[in-house]
Amino acid sequence: MKALLGLSHMQDSGDYYKILEVSTKATAEEIKEAYRRLVRKYHPDLHPGNLAAEERFKEICKAYEILSDSVERSQYDQRFRHKKSKPQGMSPQDFYVRAIGKALERDYPGAVADYTQAIEGNPRFVEAYLERGATRYKLGDARGSLQDCNQALQINPNLAQAYYYQGRARYKLGYTSAAIKAYSKAIHLKPDYAQVYYHRGLANHELEDNILASEDLQKAAELFRKQGDKTGYQLAQATLTTLQDNRGKFKKSSRKNPPAAVKSLLTNLVQVSFSLVVNPAGGMLSGYANLEKRQALAVGIVFAGIFNFCFVFWSYVGWRNIFEAYLWELMSVGLVPFFTLVAIGSIARVVSRSSGSLAGDIYLAGASLLPLGFLALASSGSTVLGSQVMLIIGVFASCYTVLILYSGCTQISGMSDTVAALTLPVMLLVSGWLTYLAVTVIL
CATH class of the missing domain: 1.10.287.110 (DnaJ domain)
Incomplete structure (x- = not known):
């Protein structure tokens, strides 16, 4: 025994x-x-x-x-x-091949672990550095991706893909000018790199150099078309077209011509609203990328105003028999979710060192409240619409809000999927809770 x-x-x-x-x-x-x-x-x-x-x-x-x-x-x-997962006898090449398989299966943490094993076995395994950098970027680890790209370029300074992900990582970290330099080096090594032209165009647009942005986007669309990438072509073409339209309209609209400025703003509102209705996830980036920062700021504020109007209208119609409140009190309550979403989005972006701007945070907050404003407006006529119709509208409005917030956090604020997944429920819970407290104050 x-x-x-x-x-x-x-x-x-x-x-x-x-x-x-x-x-x-x-x-x-x-x-x-x-x-x-x-x-x-x-x-x-x-x-x-x-x-x-x-x-x-x-x-x-x-x-x-x-x-x-x-x-x-x-x-x-x-x-x-x-x-x-470290079987005996596996060579660095074996780990590298297995890592590629895991990456294809979207097991990114497992892929990073195997790329690391390959690098430990061969410290000059440039392909492993390169692929680990790309995988780390997909995981939201921009700094880790940047380190791997730099290491790969030390071994081989002629890797276009390394410069591409170096640019993506720099842009995500907020170093837009440095990102453009990396993109330019990638294009020098690989003149037909369509994705690089597209992202350099977005970076130039971020710096409000719309002439260079238009040139890059036009070149990206041309290359995507030649390479048979229909999705890439449509995205680049749509971004280019809207950017050019908005730039022309923005030049015409000045302080000396208020009607033109209002017309331009209304056009932007209609275009962004249509994009969000058709595709709440993909429409966020395309809508935002085609606006100047000042235009995005104006669109977000107007969307917040629309939500506030719907909220006040619903309050007067639905609550007038329950309590009395001044108009300014209801308007103040309606502003609480907007400012809360802007604040939390900005804090999360800064803490996670993501790219983006205050204009993007305001645009995101206003756009995400738009479906809820429609829900509030529909609720004022709930007795006519009936419970079943209201249930359908409520489900659609809630789903649209979640999709818009998540896609905005990842695509506009530049957060990783992990950070966005943590930020989203915080934004919803805190904004809802503070709005509830504001309502109790005026009761």
Whole structure:
């Protein structure tokens, strides 16, 4: 019995699942039952003087301590999985090939781990640096991506793709001018790199150099068309067309010509609204990219004003029999969600070191409130529309708001998917809670 206990300990040591004799997918209840069963079996009181049993008992307690805590278990799973994923005899090329497969399956963390193994085996594995940089960018790790691109360029300074992702990472970190320099080097090495022209056009637009932006977008559209990339061509062409239209209208609209400025603003509102209705996720970037910062700012403020009007109208129609409130009080309450969304979006963008601007935050907040304004307006006539129609409108409005906020956080504010996923519920919960408090104040 002593020998058996010692042998079992030697075989299982380090694998908490084997120690508790459960599978890696065991539930919390199954882990608890296994712990109780093994404690009764290996308790030192049942094996006096048996050091192997005593050691085994300690292993069981330690394993249960880790696996019974969800956070500790998750961290252990990550460490243990990484340890087991390092089979003996794999070459750096083997890790690289496996990493590519994981990247194709969108297992980006696993791909980064394998690229790292390939680099550890061959510190001058330039392709591994390059692909790990691209994968890190997809994970939202702009700084890590930038480091990998720089390392790849030290080994081989003639990699167009490395300059491309170097530019993407710099732009995401807010270094727009440096991003343009990287894009230009990529184009010098690969003159038909359509994606680089497109993103350099966006960067030039960010710096309000719309002449260069138009040239880059036109070149991108031409290359996308030649390469048979229909989606890329349509995106570049739509961005270019709207940018040129808005630039021409903006030049005509000045302080000396208020009617033209108003007409330009109305045109922008209609175009952006149409884009959001047709495609609430994809329409955010195309709508914003085609506006000057001042235009985006104006569009966001007008959208917020529309929401406020709908909110006040609904309040007067739906709440007039419940309480009385001054017009300025209702308008103040209607501004709470707008300012809250702007504040949280700005804070999240700054903390995560994402690209973007205050104009983008205002544009995003106003656009995301537009569906809720329509919902409020429809609610004022709920007795006529009926509960079923209101339910449909409510579902659509809620989904549109979530899609607009998420796509805006990732595409306009430049947040990673992880940061956006954390920011989105905070924005909704805090803005809703503060609006509720504001309503209770005026009751």
